[in-house]
Amino acid sequence: MEVQDITANDAVAARPLAHRLAETLKHFSHLGFTAFGGPGVHVVILRQRFVDQLGWIDSTTFADLFSLGNALPGPGSTQLAFSIATVRNGAIAGLLAFFIWSLPASCGMAGLAAGIKEIPETLPPIVLAFLTGLNTAAVGLIALAAYQLSSTATTERVTTLIVFLSAAFGICYHAPWMYPSIMVGGGMLTLAWDFRRAVLDKLLSSQAKRRMSKRREGAAQREAVAVAQTEAGIPMQVLPQRPESEHAQGAERSRSNSPEPKKETVRTDRELGVLDTGAASLRQRTAASQLAGSSTSALRQPSETSEQRAQDELSATQPAMMPLMVLSPALSAFVFASFVILLIVALAVRGALQNHGVEVPRALDLFDNMLVAGTIICGGGPVVIPLLRGYVVDPGWVSSRDFLLGFAILQAFPGPNFAFACYLGVLSLPSNPPLGAVLGFLGIFTPGIMLKLSLLPLYNRWRRNTVAKSVLRGLNAAASGLVYTAVWQLFLVGYIYTPPHAAPGQVNQSVSGPLTADPWWAVVAAGSFVATQSFGVLPALSVLLGGVAGLAWFGVISK
Known part of the structure; x- marks a missing residue:
């Protein structure tokens, strides 16, 4: 045999x-x-x-x-x-x-x-x-x-x-019939418990993914707005600036009191202003991208770390199974x-x-x-x-x-x-x-x-x-x-x-x-x-x- x-x-x-x-x-x-x-x-x-x-x-x-x-x-x-x-x-x-x-x-x-x-x-x-x-x-x-x-x-x-x-x-x-029923019930209970835990983990993971997706969409929208403002020549209000009327009056006084060659300087300043605004927009887009990336990493990293940690603990506590005859x-x-x-x-x-x-x-x-x-x-x-x-x-x-x-x-x-x-x-x-x-x-x-x-x-x-x-x-x-x-x-x-005492007629x-x-x-x-x-x-x-x-x-x- x-x-x-x-x-x-x-x-x-x-x-x-x-x-x-x-x-x-x-x-x-x-x-x-x-x-x-x-x-x-x-x-x-x-x-x-x-x-x-x-x-x-x-x-x-x-x-x-x-x-x-x-x-x-x-x-x-x-x-x-x-x-x-x-x-x-x-x-x-x-x-x-x-x-x-x-x-x-x-x-x-x-x-x-x-x-x-x-x-x-x-x-x-x-x-x-x-x-x-x-x-x-x-x-x-x-x-x-x-x-x-x-x-x-x-x-x-x-x-x-x-x-x-x-x-x-x-x-x-x-x-x-009670004993086999108890055995079957015990096995089904742990199976239901583990299935519930797996479903809960999957639900939490999907919620984290949705939050991450929303953050990405928000970052993309902010970046699109910044690009549109830059192309339209609208300066970005990154730092506090003077009021618009005060700024216009100062520019008018500069033009009236400055000699003719200053026009090129003013024009250059405007160009520089646009360039500065574009640079600010670029810096903002970069910062937003880094923020979105860091938030995405923050959402993803704990999940990956906990999962890896769980696998490491499981492999450390459960030895490899021996093959059987x-x-x-x-x-x-x-x-x-x-x-x-x-x-x-x-x-x-x-x-x-x-x-x-x-x-x-x-x-x-x-x-x-x-x-x-x-x-x-x-x-x-x-x-x-x-x-x-x-x-x-x-x-x-x-x-x-x-x-x-x-x-x-x-x-x-x-x-x-x-x-x-x-x-x-x-x-x-x-x-x-x-x-x-x-x-x-x-x-x-x-x-x-x-x-x-x-x-x-x-x-x-x-x-x-x-x-x-x-x-x-x-x-x-x-x-x-x-x-x-x-x-x-x-x-x-x-x-x-x-x-x-025994019953009558019995030993x-x-x-x-x-x-x-x-x-x-x-x-x-x-x-x-x-x-x-x-x-x-x-x-x-x-x-x-x-x-x-x-x-x-x-x-x-x-x-």
Whole structure:
């Protein structure tokens, strides 16, 4: 399969595929085991490693890939890791990075599901306190990621407003269509803002041109009047002169008292007067021309200076974009068409079986549910988790208690939250757990990876376009605001406890609630934030310390 692109980095693309795969393996091998903290923290980890430390991509491209990952359905941080490896070393290297990134968590969650039935129905309170501490520390880390991402995205007032509105709408509404709508709205808002600014600049420029034209016309009219007066022999009143009557009387006395030869002198004086008047007119025309030129220059120079200054500042603040390795247009179109065919065939087969009254195999039903979830959900793991509950708990495949335990333990696992699909796949297919894990993995991850792989060439072609850059800036701000939504959603379900009394006829199972149950959890979340931000504590250690804080809380309240 050919994976060269039309604008690949020649120095990288010329290397053998084995070298590029080795480089990808070297720098991604540990991330699947150490990237704790959830999608928001993953973005910060990837930026520090591949932008700040290794320089694989520039900061602008990183922000664009992050925005596209959140605008497209599927796991946001996983698509970002896959895209970084793809644009650096090609599509095969990107797939290698994807498996390295996602398989450790997926295998771990599948193993947890295999042993979940051995866990008692009612967990000891100390275990629940430990799980609550893990969730609380994760809330602090995601809040830190939201803060860092929004600080980078809020470059002006409009992007600050987009971050706020994105977080506000995401917190207040939880419909699946809300997240893609927020992303589209953010991109359109920055586009409208930049278009308005461009129109205003053009309007001001046209007004300046009209004022300059009027000044030129006025200068030309004054010059025409001066020339006409000169040709008519009318002296220019440049300096104050004696009144006309006094001047005539003085001239008459001069003629009467002067001898005859003086007539030639008088005539010469008149000629000199005319010449002086012409010289004065010439000086006036020159001065008017210089005045008009200086006024024109005064109007033109600030505009040219400000424009040049803006271009210099833009080139100084935005580094040159690196060329990317992406699929050829034909191959990317083939990938996109393959995804569409896969989705249509999978849903059509299930629909045909249901219409003919045939029971749909559990394996096909599971794969279709995961495929639909991976296709329609934008916003990453915090958004897909509630949807998956309806797909596996409502049909009775997974108990509510097992779903809640898996979600709580997921916070302590590295890698993507979409690995939760492997956990649910194992529980949904008890007759064949490995098949359930594989179907869950492929169904939930395939849409996002195939869509990103097929759309990267379009991004590579249009990323230098002014309109595309404007839209991507809004997408980045909206995606940063949605990370605050993840903070809020996990905050509402982070506290795990067992109610003191169960409903009649039911087993007293653990449930989840908001972390406002005790002020201690707010302290733990803030401590996780501060420890990672100010003291450089690793996210994995912060999560573990959160669990220890939960055990300490249990030791205090149990006395």
